[in-house]
Amino acid sequence: MTTTRRNTSKNFTLVGAGIGLAIFLAVGLLPSILYGGYAGVLLAGGIFGMPVEATFAVRAFVVGGMVIGVAAAASLFAVLGAVAGAAVAALTRSHRAVSAAEAPAPVEPKA
Numbered sequence: 586m587t588t589t590r591r592n593t594s595k596n597f598t599l600v601g602a603g604i605g606l607a608i609f610l611a612v613g614l615l616p617s618i619l620y621g622g623y624a625g626v627l628l629a630g631g632i633f634g635m636p637v638e639a640t641f642a643v644r645a646f647v648v649g650g651m652v653i654g655v656a657a658a659a660s661l662f663a664v665l666g667a668v669a670g671a672a673v674a675a676l677t678r679s680h681r682a683v684s685a686a687e688a689p690a691p692v693e694p695k696a
Contacts (some may be wrong), residue, residue: 594674601670602663609662614655622647639696 625647631636637643 594671594678597670597674598667598679598686599670601673602667605662605664605666605669606659608666609659613662617654619657621651621657623650625650637680648678 619690626637629643629646632646633640633643
């Protein structure tokens with residue numbers, strides 16, 4: 586694999602990861618905060634008993650759940666975007682290889 590192919594594939598992968606993160610910001614940020622906070626409330630309820638009171642520890646569990654939810658969802662979107670970008674790079678590379686193989690050979694003039 587040449588350096589140009591590797592750089593092209595890397596560029597497609599990075600662009601795909603960036604697009605995945607942009608999609609996460611548009612679609613996945615609010616649900617990940619919501620479900621992460623809900624998981625934090627359930628965890629705090631399991632540890633401290635239900636109904637939970639608004640103490641510092643309970644709030645820390647809720648905020649921690651939100652942070653973990655956002656980080657997990659963002660990493661999922663970034664990885665899936667990078668995979669999609671790498672797939673596009675592989676498909677365009679194979680398309681170029683097929684196009685080059687199907688091109689007619691140049692005809693050399695006879696002397």
